[in-house]
Amino acid sequence: MPEGPVEEILESINLHKSFNRDTPHVVINANRVLSSKVVEGLEIEPQEMPDGVRARLRVARGTKIKQPVHLCFGMLPERGIQQIILDVDIEDEAEVSFMAHCTFPNAVDIQHLMEAEIRVGRNARYSYFERHWHSDEGLVRVVPVARVRLAEGARFSTEFELLKGRVGIIDIDYHTDCLAGSSAEMKARIFGRQDDRIKIKESASLDGEASRAVLVTHIAVRDEATAEINNEIIARAPYSRGHVDCKEIIQGRGVARAVPVVEVQHPKAHVTHEAAIGSVDSKQLQTLMARGLSEDEAVDLIIEGLLG
């Protein structure tokens, strides 16, 4: 049995044995900050609210934080709302990567609402990896909203992963404004089952010369799950480049819809998109079955590859 809520949260994300509390981190359960650690140049100012936590994160100019900063957002109760409001400043020339885990191991009816304002300074680098751990039962409603502003030469990457347990309802809305020479890469990988509902809207505005954006969404839905992807890149500046990639595998009575929108407002800009929706590719399936895998095993491996 876990000794306390921190241990229970860490155990639910399989980090209870390996987590080093000397690394920079914040562990939150519902609206309580259970543990935190910062390093020089990293400021985290959490403030508890009735139904969540508001936090200001700042990485000082020129600071390069080598270790990933762990963020654990847990909700151990069976029911309730957790609102996370983040105000993030990555100052000029700074570098940081966040490893976020959102876990709801006992969920019956949980809402996890995240709202982030993120500013990445000149030539700064910011990467954010977010993995969700949901239970196989119960309903979790996840609504992350982020507004990102990239200064000249900034690099921003975010990756959202929800592969294990029920998705429940997820509604992602991320937007990034890119100034000259900056780059944004936003990825989402989600596996929906039963009656899960997946909605993703990612957009990037290439406002500065030679800015770049890549939006990648890989989704699998089975049973009666549905997915709706609306990704958009608008290129307004010369030499800006963008690419939208959306791939969805459907099985059973799953339904998937993808609407890639690309808009180019400058003759020297270039944006491409690709979208593929359908069942598992028959040649892939036949190849694996010709090696002795059953149809179900082959489908699982193909999906694992797409989402992995």
Added chain:
Amino acid sequence: MTILELRDVSFTANSTGILNGLTMEFWEGYVHAVVGPNGAGKSTLANVIMGLPDYRRHEGDILFEGKSIKSLNVDERARLGITLGWQEPARFEGLKVSQFILASAQEKNKDEVDRVLELVGLEPVRYRNRAVDKTLSGGERKRIELASILAMKPRLVMLDEPDSGVDIEAIERIFEAIAHLKEEGTTVLLITHSARVLEKADHAFLLCSGMLVDKGKTAKILEYFSGKCLPCPHKNVPDLNSGRKTGGKNA
């Protein structure tokens, strides 16, 4: 000893006979070749033997080690030890080479992945974590598919046009891998219209328009194929008056 036997197998698609009454025996441990011009029915024959979904409705019977496999699905045939290497191997977005190989491997460990990659001439350290996708060339995917077959340790492998899309250096490694399969006791069936590949076989069948025109030692079939089939003006209309249409047991 016969490992695979076809008894009067015919296959029709869109009212056109693709395979017409094929009776063939494949001896265990041999490298066989099925040779013929484009459209002769060679790949269809491999797909019918593998039991691919669109090729299950055929006449006649197929016996593996004396038992009919006609009612078996692809994976059931594979679990008996039958497999197929495609002319154009599939791409798997995101799936690592090591995952792909381990999926079929008898021995599921990293050493086995490295062993089979080395056998096809690919450096494990460079390839095991790459994805089996469009970032690999056709020749690299072909060799990775062959590596997965080596890891499977099949009883019978059919390789459809093993030299297609492969450079000179890679084709030598593929020939070495075929020799390795034979050393391991695997029966190999090469589907080809290339004299260079045909030379690697111990025994060959000549197909034209879905009919078995001739069979026998490779040198004999190669001579006929190079001398008559390649320059033949009636593509896939066999000259049945030549006395070469046999359809009987192996010569």
